């Protein structure tokens with residue numbers, strides 16, 4: 001089973017997720033810099049992980065062109081030690097080399113975006129939906145059927161929304177749980193990974209940004 005080190009970036013954000021709870025307050029993650037990668041190799045050794053994921057704090061591919069050197073450095077470092085990358089983003093049309101990742105996880109915001117998802121080469125393509133109040137079992141069924149027919153999408157996940165009080169919601173919980181592992185993955189909020197943020201390691205996401 002893959003053991004993840006999750007790099008949490010802050011390159012800013014498109015601000016498009018309707019359920020966002022940090023848009024007003026700001027992202028509580030330090031700005032991501034090239035210097036912040038210097039401790040990554042040690043952190044990989046210390047945690048014994050076999051895959052590195054990149055997510056946010058905002059969207060890791062926000063203003064990609066401005067951060068392409070950071071990604072070149074990351075790919076070079078991980079190629080050197082033979083570790084794959086999993087990328088989490090809502091951006092589908094940047095110059096980022098999606099096909100060089102082991103897995104791309106697209107965080108989709110509406111049903112129409114399913115049409116935009118494209119597999120470029122052999123990367124595994126997963127789509128994730130945060131469960132919002134407007135969603136019904138029929139919407140879930142539509143998404144499931146779409147993914148079943150798709151040649152571009154390999155995997156489907158749903159995850160619960162975290163509200164303004166940083167508490168998980170339970171909309172459609174029983175239905176989603178019933179088919180977890182059979183039709184889709186249902187992700188309940190918890191800390192699965194070790195987190196790497198600007199040179200520091202954290203065990204809990206909520207500790208990021210606290211000193």
Ligand code: SF4
Pocket residue numbers: 013014015016017019020021022023027056057058059
């Ligand atoms: S990517 Fe994150 S910070 Fe940006 S709008 Fe979506 S939830 Fe909010």
